[in-house]
Amino acid sequence: MNVLEFSALIGLGSLLAGFLGALTGLGGGVVVVPMLALLFHVDIRYAIGASLVSVIATSSGAAAAYVREGYSNIRIGMFLETATTVGALAGVGIALYVSSNAIAIVFGVVLLCSAYLSSRHYVDGAHLPPSKLAQRLRLNGAYPGPNGKESYNVTGVPAGYGLMFVAGALSGLLGIGSGAVKVLAMDRAMKIPFKVSTTTSNFMIGVTAAASAGLYLHRGYIAPGLAMPVMLGVLAGSLIGARVLMRARVKVLRYLFATVIVVLGFEMIYKGITGRI
Amino acid sequence: MSTHDWGDQRIEIIVGALLRTGVTLAAAVVFCGAVVYFARHGTGVPNYAVFRGEPENLKSVSGIVHGALGMSGQAIIQLGLLLLIATPVARVLFSAIAFAIERDYLYVLITLLVLGILLYSLFGAGG
Numbered sequence: 001m002n003v004l005e006f007s008a009l010i011g012l013g014s015l016l017a018g019f020l021g022a023l024t025g026l027g028g029g030v031v032v033v034p035m036l037a038l039l040f041h042v043d044i045r046y047a048i049g050a051s052l053v054s055v056i057a058t059s060s061g062a063a064a065a066y067v068r069e070g071y072s073n074i075r076i077g078m079f080l081e082t083a084t085t086v087g088a089l090a091g092v093g094i095a096l097y098v099s100s101n102a103i104a105i106v107f108g109v110v111l112l113c114s115a116y117l118s119s120r121h122y123v124d125g126a127h128l129p130p131s132k133l134a135q136r137l138r139l140n141g142a143y144p145g146p147n148g149k150e151s152y153n154v155t156g157v158p159a160g161y162g163l164m165f166v167a168g169a170l171s172g173l174l175g176i177g178s179g180a181v182k183v184l185a186m187d188r189a190m191k192i193p194f195k196v197s198t199t200t201s202n203f204m205i206g207v208t209a210a211a212s213a214g215l216y217l218h219r220g221y222i223a224p225g226l227a228m229p230v231m232l233g234v235l236a237g238s239l240i241g242a243r244v245l246m247r248a249r250v251k252v253l254r255y256l257f258a259t260v261i262v263v264l265g266f267e268m269i270y271k272g273i274t275g276r277i
Numbered sequence: 278m279s280t281h282d283w284g285d286q287r288i289e290i291i292v293g294a295l296l297r298t299g300v301t302l303a304a305a306v307v308f309c310g311a312v313v314y315f316a317r318h319g320t321g322v323p324n325y326a327v328f329r330g331e332p333e334n335l336k337s338v339s340g341i342v343h344g345a346l347g348m349s350g351q352a353i354i355q356l357g358l359l360l361l362i363a364t365p366v367a368r369v370l371f372s373a374i375a376f377a378i379e380r381d382y383l384y385v386l387i388t389l390l391v392l393g394i395l396l397y398s399l400f401g402a403g404g
Contacts, residue, residue, distance in 0.1 A: 004319040043328040060296040060364050085394040206365040213362045214398030220330030224354035228311050
């Protein structure tokens, strides 16, 4: 297989990953690393570098579409980014010292967890009493609802902040967006309305990934010949996916994609334990 | 309260345009680099199975810019990826300015902290 064929195959796989990731809301990054490592036998470090780059591309590309709707909360995003970016630096620090097999095992566990989390839905606590900390940080906000502006209050700031650090560390360690953990922190811990948390989380993913991408670049993890088809493929796939999303019935697809993630998760754990990654 | 909301809304529209421009520009540069790379190395054999780390001129900001000016396909791709990484950084910088205009100094501080971490990652740590 020469460079041209290799790039075309990886570009196609990434296109599919980005498409399904956008359609199901699970993000394409989470399957890019297993695809490269298991299918194309790419060293997991190169895979992580390429995946991170594609995560930044999809996050920024989708955010451009989201912001017009006015759901995201820029203060919540920026405040929590102090946790995710520091977490990302810590994640990269860990990645530099642990073996590829250990990374593969952690990756597999995270895949299984995100498949589980995506199968559950939560009701947000719409009208909570305001918490002091959230008020001082001016995190409470409003978003456009069907009957005009709907205001919301935020609670559980310390717990959400802690979870965000973990999300950042996983992003830096594994080269993924950690969207599932970010939404978990904002939905469950901080009780932010779903529409606000998903768009704000998407906004944060790009900044978090940028924090680790610089470090990985300087350590030679980002191989241009590999990152190029992954970035272009995932970006194109996610943009197409976002367009189709308006019309498609995604429930079946969601289950299908979650199943793929579970299979990849077990495979990563198995390969990690047997030392074949 | 409502003036703040409107201010935020306007900021976000500008931020959206900034992100779109950054991603489009980055993708275009990566694509140009890919054309050069394929023309020169398209028939070569890819090898990513063993991690060796990228060479010095594809790791540092100055090395990448230098290589891209010399029309190296891989360096041009890398330059596009640098632009991509710089897009969220630009958005954070813009947010800092926007908060300063709103005189929200707590958030100017928070935003500058995030910006500092990003710049450290991009330039500080062995860059």
